[in-house]
Amino acid sequence: MSHSLGVRQAQKQKTRQALLDAALGLLEEQSLSSLGLREVTRVVGIAPTAFYRHFRDMGELGVVLVEEALGSLHVMVRAILAEQDGAEERIDRTVAVVEQHVRRYPLHIRFVARERHGGVRAVRQAIADELGRFAEEVAAALKSQPVSEGWRDDDVRMLAELYVDRLVTTAAALLDAEADGAEGAAEQVVRVARRQLRLISIGRRHWREEGRGDDGGGGRE
Amino acid sequence: MSHSLGVRQAQKQKTRQALLDAALGLLEEQSLSSLGLREVTRVVGIAPTAFYRHFRDMGELGVVLVEEALGSLHVMVRAILAEQDGAEERIDRTVAVVEQHVRRYPLHIRFVARERHGGVRAVRQAIADELGRFAEEVAAALKSQPVSEGWRDDDVRMLAELYVDRLVTTAAALLDAEADGAEGAAEQVVRVARRQLRLISIGRRHWREEGRGDDGGGGRE
DNA sequence: TAGTTCGGAGAACGGTTGTTTACTGGATGA
DNA sequence: TCATCCAGTAAACAACCGTTCTCCGAACTA
Numbered sequence: 253m254s255h256s257l258g259v260r261q262a263q264k265q266k267t268r269q270a271l272l273d274a275a276l277g278l279l280e281e282q283s284l285s286s287l288g289l290r291e292v293t294r295v296v297g298i299a300p301t302a303f304y305r306h307f308r309d310m311g312e313l314g315v316v317l318v319e320e321a322l323g324s325l326h327v328m329v330r331a332i333l334a335e336q337d338g339a340e341e342r343i344d345r346t347v348a349v350v351e352q353h354v355r356r357y358p359l360h361i362r363f364v365a366r367e368r369h370g371g372v373r374a375v376r377q378a379i380a381d382e383l384g385r386f387a388e389e390v391a392a393a394l395k396s397q398p399v400s401e402g403w404r405d406d407d408v409r410m411l412a413e414l415y416v417d418r419l420v421t422t423a424a425a426l427l428d429a430e431a432d433g434a435e436g437a438a439e440q441v442v443r444v445a446r447r448q449l450r451l452i453s454i455g456r457r458h459w460r461e462e463g464r465g466d467d468g469g470g471g472r473e
Numbered sequence: 474m475s476h477s478l479g480v481r482q483a484q485k486q487k488t489r490q491a492l493l494d495a496a497l498g499l500l501e502e503q504s505l506s507s508l509g510l511r512e513v514t515r516v517v518g519i520a521p522t523a524f525y526r527h528f529r530d531m532g533e534l535g536v537v538l539v540e541e542a543l544g545s546l547h548v549m550v551r552a553i554l555a556e557q558d559g560a561e562e563r564i565d566r567t568v569a570v571v572e573q574h575v576r577r578y579p580l581h582i583r584f585v586a587r588e589r590h591g592g593v594r595a596v597r598q599a600i601a602d603e604l605g606r607f608a609e610e611v612a613a614a615l616k617s618q619p620v621s622e623g624w625r626d627d628d629v630r631m632l633a634e635l636y637v638d639r640l641v642t643t644a645a646a647l648l649d650a651e652a653d654g655a656e657g658a659a660e661q662v663v664r665v666a667r668r669q670l671r672l673i674s675i676g677r678r679h680w681r682e683e684g685r686g687d688d689g690g691g692g693r694e
Numbered sequence: 695t696a697g698t699t700c701g702g703a704g705a706a707c708g709g710t711t712g713t714t715t716a717c718t719g720g721a722t723g724a
Numbered sequence: 725t726c727a728t729c730c731a732g733t734a735a736a737c738a739a740c741c742g743t744t745c746t747c748c749g750a751a752c753t754a
Contacts, residue, residue, distance in 0.1 A: 260721050285504050289711080291711095301715095380649075452673065462675050481751050523703075
């Protein structure tokens, strides 16, 4: 905060953020690879050429958007992992936080869901990296819980990825449900998500007893 | 087969299929909303205007591609569900079939993964519908298994969605792993997928004992 | 055989795109 | 105060886009 950056840099960051916001808005109804540079600058109200003062191309802007979007998600998960409640309460809290996050940053969620497998390589990579870091963080938290005693590290990681994936999927489904305008749709998604997490949690508790057969390397041919 | 359709209609279907194939090929590296009509016709080798003889616009072509892509997936799942093996063998077979399907129809998988949350509403809807039907089929199969005795219908459906989602996600991950050229990446994905399915399966077997608390309607506010 | 149907060609349309080049004017720092 | 920097401007570029309209010729039908 403090140093106040000078009028010059402050203005630059302002229009830079305006570009990011405008792009994110436009990306609600199209995908990044079809989003035009001129389209974005038009919304912001600056000349097309001014775009280059901030980003080399739309792909670069997309990567920045990824950081912005998943940065806020990061905060969300830290909040969940910090808790020490029982499994049931933790699940409720988790889903509730996802729900509220979707309501607060719908455009960010939409963007991540869409571009995760989208047409721009650099953006896909950025999302994959960030979600990977994400899973790592979840894995660390899971490992420190009593239930994980005797678990192999890669099994913990496997579980973490299952959780992360479920959260992302739930968030996307929730977004679609709200967009479709159907009345009870969102609540339905939330209920299903809770039960799915519960089932996974049950599987987790019984993993040590039955999860044998550590299918090492090999394979079939 | 037999009726041979006449030279006229046969040719039409031929170029129609050529359009679909060309589009699918181009969609390996971009998303539908950025795919141009001229781009497709150029690959096929016909005039841009001829496109309209087959599709109103690219969205319509996309919907047809969805049916084509998920139609083959449908066959795949029937094969899996038909089996009567034990849980472990079933999981191995499932993952193996997914693996081979990804190798046989990589472009179809890529397309579905990308456009599931893509920028074209009609296509998203078509994919959602098809995956829904898919989950319904899986649910019916799960219900007929002894393990599901005493399960509520919507709990079975919840489990089916969990499975379907996992298969789609695994297929997409497998595709990315193979594209990235990393040597053991694909095998790693397969191993993780197997263990995740195993964990879910364990959760399923213990669901009746611990899955209580049927969080009915209500909610929090 | 004569008439109709229709998949495809071709040209032209107005509009949009990304990118380059040269320029302006206010903030910046000596 | 004065030279420098640099975010944003303006004009022009060639390339491409989706769509319309008119026409052709081979396949169909009667």
